[in-house]
Amino acid sequence: MIRLSTSFIASILLASLLAGVPSFAGTTEKARILAELSAAPTRAAARAKASPKDSAELALDLIIYRWASASVKSTPTDVANINEIASGLASALNDPVINWAMKAFATTRAPEASVALPSSDDSRVPLLTELNRQFGMALGWRESSPVQSVNALLATVDACRSLQLDLTGALIGRMLGNQYHYDMACYRQAESCYGNASWVFRSYNCHEAAALVLNDYGALCTDMSRSSGATQNYALAAYQWQLLTKQYPKVSRYFEMTGREYILAGKAQIAAGDSDSGMISMNRGLEYLSSSASMTKSYDSLITSLITVANAYEKRNDYPTALDKLKRAARTCQNDTDPMLAAQVHEELYAAYKAMNLLPAANQELDKRDKVYLDAAQAGEVALGRLTSSEVLTKDAQARLLLAAERGASALRALKNYARAETILRRLLAIYKKATATDQQIGCLRSLAAVMDLQHNPQESVALRLEAANLAMSANKKGVAAQVVRDMVQGFIEIGDLENALDLLTDLAPIIEQSGNVRGAADVLEGRGTLLASHGRYEDAVKNFQDALTAYTTQVGDPWAAGAVSVKLAAAFTALQKPADACTVLETALRPLERRYADENVDPNKDPERSRLMMGIYRELASSYVRTGKSSDAEALLGKARRYMWIGELVAQLKESSNPDISRFAKAVNILNSSTEDTTASVPKKHTLIARNWAEFRAQCTMLQEQHANRYNALPINPLEIYKCRNDLPRRTLVIEYMTTSASTYVFVCGNGKASIWELGVTSRDVSANVTALRDRIKACEESLAAGIPLPRINDWREPRFVEIRDPLVALYSSLVAPIQADLATYQLLMFALPDPLDGIPMHALISSEKDGVPRFLVQDFEIGYLRKFMLGDLISRDSRSIDPSIDRLAIFADPAGNLRGARDEANILSKLNFDSAPTYVGEKATVASFVKECDKAGILHIALHYTVDPDPSKFVLQLAPDGDSNGGEITVQELTAISNPHLQLVVLSACESASSTDPLQSGSSSAAEVFSQAGAKSVMGGLWKVSDAASTRLMEDFYRTVIHNRSRASSLQHAQIALIEGREYAHPFYWAGFALYGNPW
CATH class of the missing domain: 1.25.40 (Serine Threonine Protein Phosphatase 5, Tetratricopeptide repeat)
Known part of the structure; x- marks a missing residue:
């Protein structure tokens, strides 16, 4: 068992920051098994015997992951000793399906070889067969049709989820993310894929695979x-x-x-x-x-x-x-050895000296640059001489001389000595032809053509490119041929040969499509339409633009490319006196782009290219509205455009229109008073109140228990138990419990004299997407700190590091709390009972509103606590009381391992508080014996040390200092629950300098809060994830100083969290939202 240094409820938080994604259940335990076997593959048999289910899932996952990664270029397998582990587990398990998979998904099996299916009725066989089929289809469509590839990848992900194939699912997830990101510009979907894939790879310590996904994720964020x-x-x-x-x-x-x-x-x-x-x-x-x-x-x-x-x-x-x-x-x-790179450095030095007004030094750098070019040119000619001599050369020597000759030609081109560059390239071409080096011939021909362009010889450049294209086609390099032909088109245009240019473009589209590049073929169709339109052949242009638009929309799935060609299509319709058709095209193009800006949360003013495209669509659509007599629609459209920075430029362009109607409209319209109604906004999902009183509450609970037995019975507190003690519920306190299903989410709202059940139009998948986003932001903050990049002080709530976490906090409030906010109005304390798919969400950090860009968090309006199993009694107990420092003994245990400096500092501060007794056990003094002794009599236990989190509650372990009678300093859940201390009011867990949170998927119902509740603790408070020492210490000190003055525990935590928010230095939710109170809030 791997011991993880973590702060409190790594059990409870992220219990579920991904519990809504069932494909990853049990990830951490299998990751532990893999870590063990990677270090010692010979333990496979023992591990298979001890954990047969996890071992079987892991074996199958490794087999498929190895096969899939070998099928995708530049994809690392990234698992040490994977072959030995897979073979060892397969041998030990002797599972017919796994044995079959070892052969059917072998990376060395000949393509024509076949493997007989197992004869059993095992449900895994059809799933694996379908996975194989869909994955093959995805690879086949990857370049040619991203939309179909995505559909196949989604089917493959579903199969991985059903089979619990974590690593394979992560690999497919990255592929899916790349398709969404790079090919289709579907950023939200890509973000979800990258987030889940990087999480799994990191959990399994697949560092290289994780790094590659995170690089993609970084590129995605840059694009957004x-x-x-x-x-x-x-x-x-x-x-x-x-x-x-x-x-x-x-x-x-x-x-x-x-x-x-x-x-x-x-x-x-x-x-x-x-x-x-x-x-x-x-x-x-x-x-x-x-x-x-x-x-x-x-x-x-x-x-x-x-x-x-x-x-x-x-x-x-x-x-x-x-x-x-x-x-x-x-x-x-x-x-x-690269002279071209050296020349670039001298060019940069020249620019730097010039900017500093050091002109003599700048000119020296230009001289050095030119000398580098001249030396490279001379070296290239010398190399050519040796290559064409009778000298016998080794293969390596020949390669070096060829490279020198190519660099010589590039240097001469940079010196604008095109004639000498041409001479070298023609001599190189002869050498490549003699050696039948196809790739080199094509490259040399293209370079020669470029030199001909510089010498204003388009006829010769076209002839050279034609030779290169024919050579590429004969070598079945259709993609290269398509690139060459595209270059040829420009040559024909320059020499005024429109018909040949059009013929080439006509021939080019099928060439590119055969190469498997639908986007490229659509680009060619768009280019042909552009050329036709520029020569007044609008009818023909419309056909090409429409074909390109269909490809971008249905096969490529890129709305931005579709938007760009739509502007051209609309212009062609306008030239043909068809403004209504132009309106239809532009409206169709605008809707998905507006949705993207809303759904992707992308600043519409950031990307210059896309800003220009949006302005073009608005300009042409407004113009088309005016042409068709719809001036009111044009005015409303311009009203919507006020959020864009280019609105002024757009109106100015319309005023300068050659069409007098459009010009008059633009000069007369009042943008400030234009309607800003967004007709593309989605209709809010329906929320229904299905129980309004306790009688209806009971009836609906009984019905829901029958309809959703598994989910209902898995709730932390049976709502009918709340019904039974309804008259004992504290006043001004509201218990809120959620139950998610595939179709909707139910909310049980219970107070003294209050009962309701809401059915929200929010599915478990909807919630999971927001939970996943939040989990990723939290994990990114943790690991950012580990990488030495702290979160900045919040001086402006528009700070990008806050905006990253803001979105899921707003989305979760909107979907889970906003529909019931009227029920909260008269209450002071909210106690959330969260099921596994939601467990660990910091509800107190959800953002309820914003004013002038400043967020208001739920904790700023309510005291907030949480309930787990067995904790309802603590809430309603008549024996509940606040902390009394005169009778509640505070016992502090900190840093038994000697590696938590922050814990020692925290212990030192807390020991000086105004408690009647506050024994402090730090370092070697924090022994098992001391801990057991204090557990019997302490009123408050403050614990700042490492502990082990495991999916199995029986494996929960606290790591104390060893003493003569203890087992290495460990105290287990069995020992903890054997303790019964009726005076134990509060347990506070803190690990100030612990490692980042463990995988939240492992937590489930095995939470530290439940463990200590069974040991008699009335309430438990701790950190859900790792924060900085300074933030943790400041919050803990503020909490204790408040709670000893007769403030309730929930109120004291609220006070401490608000202090951090208002203090700005630790106002980022990552610093304060990780602390939660479970059980008795008083």
């Missing part, structure tokens, strides 16, 4: 203009590679990848407005890249990164530091 999220994900990717550098210190690639990710993280930090931290990250990246270069003696990555960092310093007007970086790059170039 969420620089803070990009920073976090790039930094987390760097952290994963960094872990690999420690495991494998001689593998240079891990150092290089760590460096690259830190550079990306730094760029994102700068974009987020934190320039100082960004430069720290970038310089950290340079350190790793320097280590990699020293190991490999390859310096390209280091040099290009030095240029990137220098450019970042220049943007800060820190030219001296930029010069230092560039000079270092120049020195590094002396060890490198």
Whole structure:
């Protein structure tokens, strides 16, 4: 069993920050098994015997994961000793389906070989067969039709979920995310895929796979203009590679990848407005890249990164530091063999010196650059001489000389000596033809054509490209052929040969489609339509634009590309005097784009290209409305456009329109008073009150228990038990319990004299999506701190690091609390009883409203606590009382292992509070014997130490200091529950310097709160995730100082949390929302 250093209810939080995603149930236990077997594969038989179900799922997962990763280019398997583990588990389990899968999904099996299906009726067989089929279809459609590929991948994910294949599901999830992200621009879906995949890979310690997903996630956040999220994900990717550098210190690639990710993280930090931290990250990246270069003696990555960092310093007007970086790059170039890179460094130095007005030094750099080009050109010609001589060359020597010759041609081109560049390229082409080197011939022909373009010889460039295209087609390189033909089209246009250009475009579309690139074929159709429209052939243009639009919409799934071609199609309709058709096209294009801005939560003003596209659609649609006599629609449209920064430019363009009606309209319209109604907004989902009193409450509970037996019986508190003690419920206190189903969510609202049940139009999948997003933000914050990137002080609630976590907190309030907010109006204390799919959500941190950009959290309006199993009695007990420092003995246990400095500081502060007795056990004194003694008589236990979280409640273990009579310092749940202390009012768990939270999937009902409740504790308070020492200590001190003055526990925690919010330094919810109170709130 792996011991995880964590803060309190890593049991309880994230109990379910992913419990709504059933495919990942049991992930942590299987991850532990895999960690054990990766270190010792020979233990497979013993592990299979001890955990047959988990071992069987893991064996099947490893078999399919190994096979799937081998099928996808550049996808790491990333599991040490995977072959030995899979074989060992299969042998020990002797499961017919697993044995069959070992053969059917073998990575070395010949394609024509077949494996007979097992004869059993095992339900796994059809699922595996379907997985195989759908995965193959997904790979086949991956390039040609993203929409069909996504459908196949979704079916594959469903099969993985049914089979509990965590690693395989994560791999497929990343593929799905890439399709959503890069091919279809479906950012929310991509985010969910990346978040789940990175979570699983990190849980299984698949560092490389996790790093690759996190890199994709960072790129996604960049595309969404969420620089803070990009920073976090790039930094987390760097952290994963960094872990690999420690495991494998001689593998240079891990150092290089760590460096690259830190550079990306730094760029994102700068974009987020934190320039100082960004430069720290970038310089950290340079350190790793320097280590990699020293190991490999390859310096390209280091040099290009030095240029990137220098450019970042220049943007800060820190030219001296930029010069230092560039000079270092120049020195590094002396060890490198790429003259073109050296020339680029001198070009950058020239620009830096010039910006500093050091013109003599700047001119020297230009001279150095030109000398590098001249030397490269001369070296290229010498290389050609050797290549065409009778000298016998080794293969490596020949490759080096060919590269030198190619660089010589590039240098001559940079010097604008096109004639000499042409000569070298033609001689190289002859060499490649003689060697029948197809790829090199094609490349050389394209380079020659580009030189011909520079010499204004389009006829020759077209002839060269035609030769390259024919060569590519004969070699079945259809994708390359398509690129070459696209270049040829421009050549025909330049020489005025429209018909040949059109013929080429006509031939090009099927060539690209055969290469499996539907997007490319749509691009060609769009290009042909553009060319036709530019020559007044609008009818033909419309047909091409419509075909391109259909491809973008139905096969590619990219609404932005569809929007761009829609503007061109509308313009063609307008030229054909068909403004109504233009309106229809543009309205159809605008709807999904407006939804994207709303659903993806993307700032519509961030991306310049997309801003221009949106403005173009609005301009053409408004113009079309005016042309068709719908001026009121045009005015309403412009009213909607007020949220865009380009609204002024749009109106100015309309005023300058050559159409007098449009110009007059724009000059007369009052944008400030225009309607801003968004006709694309979705209709709120329906919420229904199904019980209004206790009689209806009881009847509905009985009915729901029959209809949803499994979910109802899994609730932490049976609502009918609340019904039984309804008259004992405290006044001004409301108990709120949720039950999620696939169709809706039920809310049981109970108070003294109050009972209602609501059916919310929110499905378990809806909730799970928001929970997953919140979980990812929390985990990212934890790991960001681990990577050395703290959360900033909140001086402005528009701070990007807050906005990242704001969205799921707003969404969860809107879906779970807003529908019942009228029921909360007269109550002071809310006690939430959350089922497994919701357990661990910090309800107190949900955002109920915002004013002038400042959020209002639920805890600012209500005292809030939580109830788990067996805790209803603590809430209604007539013996409940507040903390009394004169009689409640405070016992403090901290840092028995000697590695929690923050816990010691916290213990020191708390020991000085005004308690009648506060014995403190720190370090070696925090023994099992001392703990058991205090458990028998303490009123308050403050525990700041490591403990083990496990899906099985019987494996809950506290790690104390060893003493002569204890088993290594461990105290188990059996020993804890054997204790009965009627005076134990409160247990506070804190692990100030613990590692980041364990996988929330493992928690379930095995929570520390339940354990201590069974030991007699009236209430339990602790951290749901790891926060900084300073924030934890400040909150704990504030909580205790308040609670000893006769304030209730819930009120004291509320006071402490509000103090952190208002103090701004730790106002980010990550710092304070992780603390929760369970049980007796008084």
